[in-house]
Amino acid sequence: TALVIGGGISGMTASLELANQGFKTYIIEKEKKLGGNLNHLNILYPIQEDASIFLNEIVSKVESNNNIEVHLESTINNVMGYIGNYDVSINNSKDEVLELKTGAIIVATGGQELKPNGLFQYDGKKKQVMTQLELEQKLQNTDKAWLEKLNRVTFILCAGARQKEGITYCSNVCCGTSIKNINVLKELNPNLEIVVLYRDFQMAKKEFEEYYRNRRKDAMFLRYDLDQMPKVTNIGKSPEKYKVEVFDTNLQDNL
Ligand code: SF4
Structure with missing residues (x-):
């Protein structure tokens, strides 16, 4: 047994x-x-x-x-x-x-998603700032009216991961998941602008690399550095609105 x-x-x-x-x-x-x-x-x-x-x-x-x-x-x-x-x-x-x-x-007790409390306005309560698992749960719901009201979505990758201390490792999960979710969001709302702030893009296998290449046109990818983290400011309460500032290391410019 x-x-x-x-x-x-x-x-x-x-x-x-x-x-x-x-x-x-x-x-x-x-x-x-x-x-x-x-x-x-x-x-x-x-x-x-x-x-x-x-x-x-x-x-x-x-x-x-x-x-x-x-x-x-x-x-x-x-x-x-x-x-x-x-x-x-x-x-x-x-x-x-x-x-x-x-x-x-x-x-086989599984894994838990990191809740990046205190980072990028995330506190687990705001409707418009969520983790990818929380986004998936919203997408499971048949009512997608919330999505029609959105003009732009920003994914911030490596939130709380690959730090100098604490969680220093890469989960190898969230980059691929973001590509999947970008694709799902675009299919549901083709007018949605999607921006991805990433540090490095980690796709676990060759087949995932192709998955990324076939879908990257759906979003704008901006690279940031751990020493210059993106800044998220709340600029509207109802409806919730945020301003995201990032120093793009490829363009060497603030956006
Ligand atoms: S590199 Fe990608 S998969 Fe790795 S921790 Fe960052 S977001 Fe997640």
Whole structure:
């Protein structure tokens, strides 16, 4: 047997691989449903498929697999033992404690989007300043009237990432996601002007590079430096309006 902690896309994929090789597999998921972050995505790139269709297909494979036992709203209480022989106790939503025996444990607890509080006017409350995951959730909604009122959208990449201290690394996710979302926004509102402020553009694979090249015409790309961060000023409360200033390192000019 195997036990997978986390019922997101990684956990479900690992569970299906194990189950299809004949191993009884437990999935322990803390939320009420499987899917993790995939539940909050709109379109997947580079396959351009609706995330909910992709997710539903995998969830139905997991739920119909006799070798997989899913425990929702459950958390790990304790793990004892050694490789090949673990005793795991889990708590479920009914405050019951279940004891499971397993030979292997896969930790697939997923990732969290950085909320860049205090940067570029973001505080998690303003309607017009949002993270890309929050944008995806807005785009999942069938009511897109908010988009028709917009003239220009600015994406500021590396918000809080690749810093000198703290989060020093690149997620390798947000550049590609921005290209996808630029494309989605342009399809919904072709008159929308889109500006992307970036430091470096990181596309994880060759196929993503082509994805970027095929779509970069949809936006104006301006490069900024960590030492001269873009400045965002609130210039209107209702409707919300912002002024964005940036020193473009390619043009060597303030815009
Ligand atoms: S370079 Fe792109 S993928 Fe990497 S942290 Fe910055 S925005 Fe995200």
